Amino acid sequence: MTTISATDVAVGTELPEQVFSVTRADLVRYAGASGDFNPIHWNERVATDVGLPDVIAHGMFTMALAARVVTAWVGDPGAVVDYQVRFSRPVVVPDDDAGAEVTVRGTVGALLEDDRVRVDLTVTSGGEKVLSLARATVRLPR
Amino acid sequence: MTTISATDVAVGTELPEQVFSVTRADLVRYAGASGDFNPIHWNERVATDVGLPDVIAHGMFTMALAARVVTAWVGDPGAVVDYQVRFSRPVVVPDDDAGAEVTVRGTVGALLEDDRVRVDLTVTSGGEKVLSLARATVRLPR
Numbered sequence: 001m002t003t004i005s006a007t008d009v010a011v012g013t014e015l016p017e018q019v020f021s022v023t024r025a026d027l028v029r030y031a032g033a034s035g036d037f038n039p040i041h042w043n044e045r046v047a048t049d050v051g052l053p054d055v056i057a058h059g060m061f062t063m064a065l066a067a068r069v070v071t072a073w074v075g076d077p078g079a080v081v082d083y084q085v086r087f088s089r090p091v092v093v094p095d096d097d098a099g100a101e102v103t104v105r106g107t108v109g110a111l112l113e114d115d116r117v118r119v120d121l122t123v124t125s126g127g128e129k130v131l132s133l134a135r136a137t138v139r140l141p142r
Numbered sequence: 143m144t145t146i147s148a149t150d151v152a153v154g155t156e157l158p159e160q161v162f163s164v165t166r167a168d169l170v171r172y173a174g175a176s177g178d179f180n181p182i183h184w185n186e187r188v189a190t191d192v193g194l195p196d197v198i199a200h201g202m203f204t205m206a207l208a209a210r211v212v213t214a215w216v217g218d219p220g221a222v223v224d225y226q227v228r229f230s231r232p233v234v235v236p237d238d239d240a241g242a243e244v245t246v247r248g249t250v251g252a253l254l255e256d257d258r259v260r261v262d263l264t265v266t267s268g269g270e271k272v273l274s275l276a277r278a279t280v281r282l283p284r
Contacts, residue, residue: 042184
């Protein structure tokens with residue numbers, strides 16, 4: 001259900017922040033769901049052998065988490081008409097129950113034609129930006 | 143395609159032996175396919191914390207491998223009308239590309255009514271029996 005309308009938002013409107021925990025178990029599930037079984041996402045021996053600090057999250061999984069902040073705000077996943085990110089740093093997932101913390105903040109960055117807005121996302125883990133130029137275009141109801 | 147007929151077999155007929163390699167990657171895939179995400183099947187920290195020597199294979203995965211020796215022999219998975227095993231020891235899967243070796247041998251143990259035969263399976267890994275009382279009932283064409 002859409003809860004935000006085009007008349008409610010302005011440049012600078014902030015979306016509710018969300019903090020996600022990403023565990024190794026999430027990555028094993030995402031491997032099966034996505035078909036991406038690259039062992040850098042579940043095996044630290046392989047990950048460190050190829051120069052990574054540890055197991056890292058699938059980039060598309062992080063991208064999907066960030067999108068949830070937008071879809072939770074607008075209430076309707078179908079309202080997202082465009083979504084792009086660059087993967088700037090990996091989300092490093094330690095081998096414990098807490099996993100990695102991924103914090104997603106969103107701000108309305110521009111008002112576009114036809115009741116569309118651009119949401120600019122800031123996605124961090126361990127104090128570093130893990131996505132850059134993360135932007136969603138959302139069509140809001142009147 | 144069924145390649146064995148009821149007139150070809152006797153008590154003591156041996157099925158072609160198969161040796162399977164079971165890797166951690168197989169278990170991550172099987173977790174997704176089966177929905178069994180228990181970390182003892184993909185995380186050695188958790189596995190050793192609960193007293194296991196290392197990551198172990200899903201029992202049902204081992205059971206499925208053993209069944210392949212029967213279905214490869216008879217040529218038709220639908221010919222297997224009953225299949226039972228007991229899980230006697232875990233298949234321990236080291237963190238390397240070779241993984242665990244699972245050897246499956248089968249012998250016709252009994253001729254039953256209606257062109258059915260009982261196949262007795264011997265399934266070993268690391269020199270130990272990992273399944274016991276592993277028996278498949280197969281209906282053979284005339």
